[in-house]
Amino acid sequence: MVVCKMNRVLFGSKELTQYYRTMREKIFEYKLYRAYQLEENSQFISMTFFNFYRYKKNLKTGKISAYYFNLKSNKWCKARLNEAIYHFARFSSLPDLMPLKNHNMLMGMIDMMLPKLQKFVDYDKRYSTYDRLAWRMNRLGTSTVNKALQRLILKYAQLNNQLAGHSKYITKFIWQHFIDKSVFSYLIRIKGFTTYFYFSDYIYIHNHLEKVKRVEKEYLNLLPLLKHFPAKHWGDPNLFSFDYWTNECAIRELNRIAKIHIPGMTKKQWRWLKKQSPKFIAQWSGQELSGLVECGIQEKIPVCVKIFVMRSSDSFDTFGTQKMRIIRLFILHMLNVWQEQGFRALQHYLKNVATQVIDVADYWRAIGYRGGIPQSWERIVERSNAWHRQYLLEQQQAQDEEHQAQLALQWESPIMVWEEANVLVTALNNGKALFDEGQIMRHCIFSYAHRCAEGKYLAFSVIERDENQIEIARSTLGIYRDIHHTWEIEQHRGVCNGYISQKLMKIGKKFCQQLNLLSTSNH
Template sequence: MRRRSDDGRATTHTPSASAGTEAAFTAADAGGNDLPRDNHAEPGTDKILFARPDLTTVWRQARDYIARYKLLRLTQSTAEDGIHRQTICNLWRIERHADNSVHTYAFDLRQGLWHETEALEEQLLIPLLNSDLDWYALIINRMLHTALNAAGYAELPDETDEDACIDCHYRDGRREQRRGGEYHGKNRGFVPREMMTDFLRRYYHERVLDRENMRGAMKALRKQFFAHIVEPELFSAIGVIDYRQHTVGRYLYYARRRDAVLKVAREHRNLLPLLPAIAPCHWGRDDLFSRKVWVNSAQGAAEAEEIDFAPSPTVSNAETDFLSYSCIRALASPGEWQWLRQASSLVVKAWIESGYNHRLITNLLQAGITGRIPVLALQTVLRRDNLFDCLGVDRRMQRLMSLFIAETKRQWQDRGYRFLRQWLYHQGPAEVQYRLDWLRAEGFAAGFPQKNSTWASLRHRSDEWHARLRTRKKKAEPERHWDSALPSIVIDGITFTPLTSNLALLHEGETMQHCVASYADLCQSNRYRVFTVCDADDKRSTLGITINERGDEARWDQHYGKCNTAVSARVKAAGKKLVTAYNRALLAAPASS
């Protein structure tokens, strides 16, 4: 390894070569394909593999690297002289020094030396908070590709058009090559792509790697990373930026910019999610989140100016791997910026997901909502810009936002956080959409929502409008009927009633707020049947079943409650029994379906 000693001089350390091959490697080779040691062919290893000398050389050199440098050793860690060090596959090394700075190194297999690099951010996309331990396969896969490339795989001749048509198969454990539908013997000349596939197959499919051992090593890798590399304060700040993307590579990316990230975390922690959209060279600025930068100086301008330090898409790959560049626009007023600065980091994330929609913030600010607002409600408003940004900055939309947030407050106070979360996920947006159907058709033009409007009054007006719409549809569309192989039936205390007309489907769709009416044509062609379902608690749902072309077999298709919410396991099980009963009815009287 090449690194700096305490006095600043460069020192070089080279991993010791293995005295021999590991038994697992040798056992994986067949027919004299033993791994050469120290680049000298052992007896029985001088034969040509794959019918190509160049592929033979790459194969044996790659396996030599793996054995000599012990590249299958997934993780090692040490702590000495104030330096915490973790080595992964003896190829990638991470060091955390006494000042909490992080340095990364890659091992050059050809030179046998360590070199400092920033490329590990791309190589080590290993999740840190995912319980799945099979991610070791990704690390091993990258290690094997690194060994192959160092052995000369990248310098092999390009494939010809004929080579690209080769399809390799394994029958009865033997490799056979197919070209144009004809099989050739296993010693027919390989192409580089096939050699690489066979090389990877030796490790993954011939028990060279013991899965349980590797899962244990993966667990140790994460444990060592947290013990030796992770700085808790920085890790916490990265979690605020995006807790869903905690990987080794992502941590290393922010660790290189540690001082700037921690500066923002200590001064404006809730604004940390904005960092990925700003060029890293600006993160340490004292005026990064100042009003003069984020508020448009030209009040009332039709188009706000772009923030002057928004990142350029032309920066290097290392700069852009974890960044999703969107053009951040300055806000229209100091009040909007003050609102955003005081918002929860979760609300800031939701605003980012809306595409930095400043109109939503303007409407929320001008709506004059007072008191504590559930963060979940603000997240829903910002993420559902298709619902809450259909008029731009407008007083009517501000009143709709106020009524929606007031309803979320009521749900929170009456039924608690858990119910509110489920309501916002399943029913809340559908409730807004239901009212918007009427508002867009008639309500907005008439000045609704008005000052004295309530959430319930909007629902009532929307109900009346939908009823009028159904009446018009009934007059415009002739009623169509079909039969059901089963009449109304009760299973486990749950009533299933067949819907046998297009108007019945239309009414069901309006009542349950889903798209079941669109299945009328399939029902009339005897390819689908719909049942309205009511359990003992008068809780309703809708069951759909498909019928094959012969009309003699039905299959469960879907079963949803209002607004396509999930049904209970008990109701779902009864629906499956209904399908079984329907199949018996089809067999008894197929013509009646």
């Protein structure tokens, strides 16, 4: 008997069969298997992906627009570029391109496209509950079907083994026809270079290019600060004025629109910040600047040192009223390294000095000003290292004393030795016995020493031997006394807290019963 393919049940359920066939039908109806189409004429250049997403560049104006195919109206709709907190902006209706890291670009588009097609199967009403209960009912969900649809699209798009190659070709097309190097340069100067560069960020900068150029003309080194404000404020001529950054009321208004918290500044601090290099400005995200501004050093300080001090502001805050003095000593030490050993040695030193600053801050929390402040950073570090060595020595000594005290603990066990069916149960009635058991079995039974000494816990070594008295299994039995003064098994574990045989489990329960019988008879 031949079964019609259309009547076959797929994925183990009729619901998923209907889901698959409806989605498959729409994929072929809208030709969503057409991976990409690159077009170029005298008026515009466009990239269309899966007949669902499109980027278009007007050659006359250079403006780039993004579109998505609206399944409800069967028309192309312009995608809206929305402001984002941690980025410039993102498209809500289509996936973002990453022209420097695009190996999974086409797969990402398929992943975002399939949920859009779910409107044809009425997913929210028919399948959301089905998916939620899938794992309980031990059945497949729509995610499995989507993977099959993904493979279907890749098959008809003829992309199965060539995704990386096609992605590289598309990336090359984007750089040749869509990206202007001068606009990209602005993006890098404002946001900083990263391989995770989004095409939407580039479009955002391009859309507000005139505002960016105005800021560049008036405040060249402050360009990186633009990333902390929505573009609608970039055209404000007072955005970087004294009044905005030093007036208390203006600061509150500035913080309302900014993506970071901007601290109140004195005019001296704002003048100092405006003179800093773009590299320093790019790293600043609202940190307190008084330590750098008020340190009183007239010599030129390398930018990398300023950035380190700024990033370590929380550690330097530990020094309280002596913060300025400590920062001054640190910077003078860095200048000495720079002058005597060179810039490369300074950079290497800064990579490893962060833990040193944290250690000094820990030392200061413990000792404080009563230890006095030496005249150099080297002497502070020496004192810090000496304090840490002494602290570790005292800590180790305390741990050794505690360890020895635990080893010396002893307690009584109602049953010292008990044997049943070639299984020997032996009481662990002192700290040394518990420690040895923990070492042999590689678990934490030694941590129960105090509970055992208090009479709230008992531990036993359980060894099973064969007829020739050769050990074949070993476990540790832990028994606690409940609120009714009855002994109950808390744990019965093998090596490394592993599982044990049913035989040893039964022996453990029987031994616990004997323990309770003995306790009852004694009472």
